[in-house]
Amino acid sequence: MVEAGMRFPIAVGILVLMPFGAAAATDPPPVRLGIVGLVHGHVRGFLDRLRDRTDVVLVGVAEPDAALRESYGQRYALPPGAFHATTAAMLDATHPDAVAIFTSTFDHPQTVEACAAAGVHAVMMEKPLAVSMAHASRIAEAARSGRTQVLVNYETTWYPSNRAVFRAVQDGSIGPVRKMVAHDGHRGPREIGVQPEFLSWLTDPVKNGGGALTDFGCYGANLFTWMMGQARPRSVSAITQTFKPDVYPRVDDEATIVVAWPAAVGIIQASWNWPFDRKDLEVYGATGQALTVKREAVRFRRPGRDEEEVPSPALEAPEDDPVRYLAAVARGERKPSGLSSLANNLIVTEILDAARESARTGRAVVLADR
DSSP states (O other): OOOTTOOOOEEETTEEEOOTTOOOTTSOOOEEEEEEOSOSTTHHHHHHHTTTOSSEEEEEEEOSOHHHHHHHHHHTTOOGGGEESSHHHHHHHHOOSEEEEOSOGGGHHHHHHHHHHTTOSEEEEESOSOSSHHHHHHHHHHHHHHTOEEEEEOGGGGOHHHHHHHHHHHHTTTOSEEEEEEEEEOSOHHHHTOOHHHHHHHTOTTTTSSSHHHHHHHHHHHHHHHHTTTOOOSEEEEEEEOSOTTTOSSSOSEEEEEEEETTEEEEEEEESOOSSOEEEEEEEESSOEEEEETTTEEEEEOTTSOOEEEEOOOOOTTTTOHHHHHHHHHTTSOOOOGGGSHHHHHHHHHHHHHHHHHHHHTSOEEGGGO
């Protein structure tokens, strides 16, 4: 249920209910925000971020499942008029400036297409971009034709530690990148108790595009592509396994992906079998190394110096928060770049597509041949 003192800016029809202490008259008007889908568990964290904000106003939520509409309405004290059964109905009734997407990954293209056709300025979906390059191409075409900015939201985008490693790569203080290792995952979605509506599609090979390979392989692919200056890799090799077939009979729960550039290699370890939650990154340059320590620090080792753990500087607004960043893009104050960008995530999708093919055939996939 909604906590005491929690307020959400809600717009229903033409009435806008802003929280106490709303924006001053000199502030820009709040971005009109719509949400499509309630089946992705990360929607809860997103709704939590909307508390007491003045930069965005929630104008509507689209979700076909009536039980989920009722559940979220009660949990967040949202009025019934905020909900719509279809994306089209929500878009027609509310005319949002921006939309946050929390559907299955399989449903991303049709949602972006609907938003682009309705003139939505910016859409942000939960990672990954798409289940396949065919779906990714549909998203890219919709974005182009509708002049809609597309962003992909990863938890790790907002880690100061990852930004500190990127700066070390950019300034050359650890030398040119030679090797990267990404460890991402947890004990498994069933084991950590994700919501039933989330679990049902997360373990569906069609709606999720795979298991751990898709769910957590995208993090490393996203960060590696960023570290390598958005360069497409030369080849991708992968092995997928299912250690818990009784729990995940239709998808992999373990994936190891090797991504190669002409002078660098990246190893992605995506797993629903870690004994604990982790999202950490190792980058080894020709002269030094940088290992992230959770969100807030990096263990650096540079030539002639002992290893030292360095706190990472806080991120600056609007790049410190996904809602603030989406609002800035919707206003035209920012263009999506780096980790959130469509350009990066088209390469991520290509890497994951190649990884699935490699795991299926037992052979490396050379991207230049595709």
